[in-house]
Amino acid sequence: EDQVTQSPEALRLQEGESSSLNCSYTVSGLRGLFWYRQDPGKGPEFLFTLYSAGEEKEKERLKATLTKKESFLHITAPKPEDSATYLCAVRTGSARQLTFGSGTQLTVLP
């Protein structure tokens, strides 16, 4: 059974304090790993798709990396507006179904 585990569940950082969020996965043949950002009361917002080990993608202060067993979302010099829940998901079916982790709630303090 495909599984996605995210850690930590919650993370509090000071503004400018860089850190990483972890997403470990167990799937039979990875066909895509996805990162989303979700603000309270809103739908998830797409950030990145990664397909193969060694792949990296960047967007502003965020950088996603992928290994054969896990993915990391690195946040460099975060700002309070980066506060959100970050969700990781893997593609699990021929109709592009996704299996999500429970998310990491990030709070960046000014």
Place this chain on the structure above:
Amino acid sequence: DAGITQSPRHKVTETGTPVTLRCHQTENHRYMYWYRQDPGHGLRLIHYSYGVKDTDKGEVSDGYSVSRSKTEDFLLTLESATSSQTSVYFCAISPRISGGGQETQYFGPGTRLLVL
């Protein structure tokens, strides 16, 4: 903006009543999905569709049915609502992938359902 709307955005209903949630897209994408989101469980797939009248079950489909009679609309029905179906429901679409593009899903704004 991926052109996804959900209605209603909020609903309060009573146990045992039928409830239908609507997802509407403006882009004619083939794949559509219904998820529910609960604290501690993340997003879980209820049903999905890969074309008009083509649907299938997801991880948590018990107590739910779906219909897709037009490309743009995907309906989720709770046949007889229970308190355990109190949740936030999200619809998503997966666009066609153009050359060099990334596969993804875009989500609607969600429907908050409270079953009393």
